Amino acid sequence: MTITLTSLDNLEFKVDKDVAERSVLIKNMIEDVGESDSPIPLPNVTSAVLKKVIEYCEHHRHDPVPVQDESDDPRKRSNDIEEWDMKFMQVDQEMLFEIILAANYLDIKPLLDVGCKTVANIIKGKTPEEIRKVFNIVNDFTPEEEAQIRKENEWAEDR
Amino acid sequence: MDQTCPLEIPEIQRIIGSFLDMGDLLVCARVCRSWHETFKRLIWIHVVLRMPGPQFPSYHEQIRAHAQHIRSLTIPYCPFQDSILDEIGCTLLETLNILPPNDLVGDLSKGSRNGLRRRPFWDSLADLISSNKRSLRHLKLQMSIPIVQRPHPTPSFWEAALGPSPFSLSFVPSTLLERPRLRTLKLCRLVLSLESWACIWNARTFLETLHIESSVIASDDLFFNAHGDSDSAAPDAEETTLQHLTLAHLRGMTALDQLRCIIAPCLALKSLCWQLHPRPHARDREAPLAFGIRPRWVPQWSQLESFYFSGKNESFHNHDSLFSVILDQLPINSCSSSSNNTIDHINNNFNYNNNINNNNRISTLRGIPRKENGEDNSILRKWHTPTSGFGGKAYMSLERHFGSIQDLDLSFCENVTSTMVQEILCSCPVLVHINANTIHIDDIQRATHDSQEPRPWVCTRLRTWCIFIDMAPKPSNSQVNSSSPFFTKTKPSLTTRAQQYQQEQRDVFERLALLKDLESLDLDYNFPRPNRGRTGQQATAGPKTLIWDLEHGLDALKALTKIQTIAFIRNRADAQHIPMASVEWMIQHWPRLYKVDGRLGKQKANESMLLRLLRECDIETG
Numbered sequence: 118m119t120i121t122l123t124s125l126d127n128l129e130f131k132v133d134k135d136v137a138e139r140s141v142l143i144k145n146m147i148e149d150v151g152e153s154d155s156p157i158p159l160p161n162v163t164s165a166v167l168k169k170v171i172e173y174c175e176h177h178r179h180d181p182v183p184v185q186d187e188s189d190d191p192r193k194r195s196n197d198i199e200e201w202d203m204k205f206m207q208v209d210q211e212m213l214f215e216i217i218l219a220a221n222y223l224d225i226k227p228l229l230d231v232g233c234k235t236v237a238n239i240i241k242g243k244t245p246e247e248i249r250k251v252f253n254i255v256n257d258f259t260p261e262e263e264a265q266i267r268k269e270n271e272w273a274e275d276r
Numbered sequence: 277m278d279q280t281c282p283l284e285i286p287e288i289q290r291i292i293g294s295f296l297d298m299g300d301l302l303v304c305a306r307v308c309r310s311w312h313e314t315f316k317r318l319i320w321i322h323v324v325l326r327m328p329g330p331q332f333p334s335y336h337e338q339i340r341a342h343a344q345h346i347r348s349l350t351i352p353y354c355p356f357q358d359s360i361l362d363e364i365g366c367t368l369l370e371t372l373n374i375l376p377p378n379d380l381v382g383d384l385s386k387g388s389r390n391g392l393r394r395r396p397f398w399d400s401l402a403d404l405i406s407s408n409k410r411s412l413r414h415l416k417l418q419m420s421i422p423i424v425q426r427p428h429p430t431p432s433f434w435e436a437a438l439g440p441s442p443f444s445l446s447f448v449p450s451t452l453l454e455r456p457r458l459r460t461l462k463l464c465r466l467v468l469s470l471e472s473w474a475c476i477w478n479a480r481t482f483l484e485t486l487h488i489e490s491s492v493i494a495s496d497d498l499f500f501n502a503h504g505d506s507d508s509a510a511p512d513a514e515e516t517t518l519q520h521l522t523l524a525h526l527r528g529m530t531a532l533d534q535l536r537c538i539i540a541p542c543l544a545l546k547s548l549c550w551q552l553h554p555r556p557h558a559r560d561r562e563a564p565l566a567f568g569i570r571p572r573w574v575p576q577w578s579q580l581e582s583f584y585f586s587g588k589n590e591s592f593h594n595h596d597s598l599f600s601v602i603l604d605q606l607p608i609n610s611c612s613s614s615s616n617n618t619i620d621h622i623n624n625n626f627n628y629n630n631n632i633n634n635n636n637r638i639s640t641l642r643g644i645p646r647k648e649n650g651e652d653n654s655i656l657r658k659w660h661t662p663t664s665g666f667g668g669k670a671y672m673s674l675e676r677h678f679g680s681i682q683d684l685d686l687s688f689c690e691n692v693t694s695t696m697v698q699e700i701l702c703s704c705p706v707l708v709h710i711n712a713n714t715i716h717i718d719d720i721q722r723a724t725h726d727s728q729e730p731r732p733w734v735c736t737r738l739r740t741w742c743i744f745i746d747m748a749p750k751p752s753n754s755q756v757n758s759s760s761p762f763f764t765k766t767k768p769s770l771t772t773r774a775q776q777y778q779q780e781q782r783d784v785f786e787r788l789a790l791l792k793d794l795e796s797l798d799l800d801y802n803f804p805r806p807n808r809g810r811t812g813q814q815a816t817a818g819p820k821t822l823i824w825d826l827e828h829g830l831d832a833l834k835a836l837t838k839i840q841t842i843a844f845i846r847n848r849a850d851a852q853h854i855p856m857a858s859v860e861w862m863i864q865h866w867p868r869l870y871k872v873d874g875r876l877g878k879q880k881a882n883e884s885m886l887l888r889l890l891r892e893c894d895i896e897t898g
Binding site: 219 | 291302
């Protein structure tokens with residue numbers, strides 16, 4: 118059975134049901150609406166991003182569904198991204214952010230994790246100033262605040 | 277499209293933070309205000325309590341200020357603590373670890389504040405646990421050697437942590453109480469008195485994981501006989517939630533008592549890891565493990581997926597019967613299975629020798645019930661019994677589980693024959709890891725050239741191979757198929773023997789080449805050394821390793837593109853010679869190879885060139 122998804126810019130994408138259901142949001146929508154041919158609107162996602170998301174879901178359509186873990190996860194690794202996923206994520210920063218937002222909105226946990234791992238790998242080893250530069254973040258601390266924070270956490274840098 | 281940057285959304289910041297280590301989290305907390313809010317919480321999730329150096333006087337105040345963010349707290353033990361624990365103010369802890377005292381973390385009893393307000397450690401800890409009762413899930417207590425010199429948790433501590441034991445006056449049946457939320461309990465190097473043990477044992481009604489290691493349970497004949505009476509041992513009526521049980525190197529209880537009183541009553545077990553202490557209990561000889569196979573004491577597990585056992589202090593004969601009984605008792609659950617199709621698919625595509633009849637259909641695999649849709653299937657996934665008496669009886673009981681077994685360790689089990697190993701490889705379709713003794717070329721040849729039914733290795737998902745392949749023939753005996761041209765009794769000439777040997781080598785390589793998911797190939801671990809057991813039948817001459825060169829068919833292995841590590845014979849005296857061409861071939865055809873272990877030749881001089889070549893290609897060498 119195929120599902121039709123409509124992007125923000127009104128482009129239609131036909132996907133198989135099991136591919137579309139990698140998104141928990143879409144899965145729940147389908148369950149609520151029942152058997153219907155009408156397309157599912159996704160006003161928060163542009164066609165370029167939706168195309169990438171569908172590509173990911175199609176490649177991973179046979180993966181087991183991730184189990185919800187109620188407890189706080191212990192530190193997780195970010196160096197275990199599969200080859201295909203790594204190539205998939207070789208996009209410019211804007212697209213990377215849009216994929217993350219789309220994965221968050223559509224509730225596709227594995228894609229969200231891969232996107233966040235990619236960002237984590239960008240952050241690793243950088244100084245605060247370098248991070249601000251890469252992500253265009255404004256430093257809204259006063260110098261006193263910055264010094265204060267530095268001091269508060271000094272003990273942890275020992276480890 | 278929403279213009280929000282995902283890096284401003286706290287939930288996404290948290291997910292990113294979960295992949296960063298402490299150093300990066302500290303950096304992230306300094307980037308901007310919104311990041312600081314989120315990352316500061318992540319920084320304080322895991323805390324190790326210790327005496328700060330003089331340059332961080334406000335460390336304990338910091339902890340108190342962030343107490344609500346702390347989810348996991350690690351505390352070093354000390355006999356008295358100086359009010360730090362009492363004042364810490366955490367109420368949302370999920371994990372609590374008590375470690376042995378450690379020079380790095382300092383001594384909490386030498387606090388700088390009120391020396392007068394000292395309390396015994398266990399009392400303060402009991403209070404801390406009580407304040408966190410709703411959230412605490414994992415508790416780990418670890419003392420150091422020697423065991424008896426350190427004071428151990430008092431019974432009142434156990435009551436606070438796990439609820440009163442059935443022997444205590446304040447005991448209330450758990451059905452009337454709100455169930456404690458603790459899920460995991462790990463104890464290492466403790467001395468457990470009877471009352472303490474009673475509390476812990478009672479906790480099996482709500483714990484999921486219980487792990488007891490290198491500890492002493494002060495057992496008492498009377499207590500345990502009442503507990504699991506020899507004549508009326510119905511399994512405990514109380515519902516147990518325990519799913520994962522580890523008993524490692526327990527002292528103070530015979531092996532039989534451990535089985536009867538602790539292990540067997542846990543009916544809901546999914547995984548068991550049981551390591552007997554190397555020094556047997558004084559009464560082990562009177563009550564050997566063999567008694568455990570009496571019907572009324574046999575564990576009736578219905579959900580066991582993983583079994584690990586190691587223990588050398590019992591006679592091997594006992595092991596074989598015990599394993600056999602346990603395996604027989606594991607039920608086969610009904611579920612539909614599609615691995616049947618996998619086996620057919622493998623058989624249809626297996627064609628590795630043009631001389632053999634191409635129509636390789638095999639009607640049944642010995643020992644596995646034919647699985648139609650909806651028919652029964654075992655759930656046993658992992659079976660590790662290294663250096664044990666696993667033998668013929670247990671093997672026959674294991675056959676029912678061939679369809680489900682994924683992880684098998686039968687290394688250094690003297691009674692495991694090469695024929696058994698060959699059968700396993702031919703019958704277990706979902707096998708992922710195997711560690712077994714030795715497989716002889718004779719058994720491989722028989723499966724290949726048997727005129728009726730050539731039988732491939734069906735374990736095509738195998739990732740780890742740890743079996744020694746012995747190319748020396750076994751002594752000729754009645755099992756040999758005398759009609760096959762390769763087992764002629766007349767002495768073959770030198771050329772035919774050489775050809776025969778080449779062919780045998782190729783056969784092995786071609787078989788290995790079918791294991792396309794293989795990541796780790798260890799040809800040494802189970803190498804039969806004089807002080808270790810060998811497989812059931814001894815070879816005529818010494819063991820003979822696979823010749824690792826292209827003339828003998830190494831090229832077939834280029835199909836193993838996922839190989840990451842390989843181990844050759846590690847003992848210099850028995851080492852095989854690996855020619856340079858083979859090493860170059862490996863580098864060229866195995867892109868993921870990162871480690872080559874073992875000796876590459878008998879002479880150090882020859883070897884050093886090969887090692888250099890490997891290191892230049894970023895491959896670790898052993």
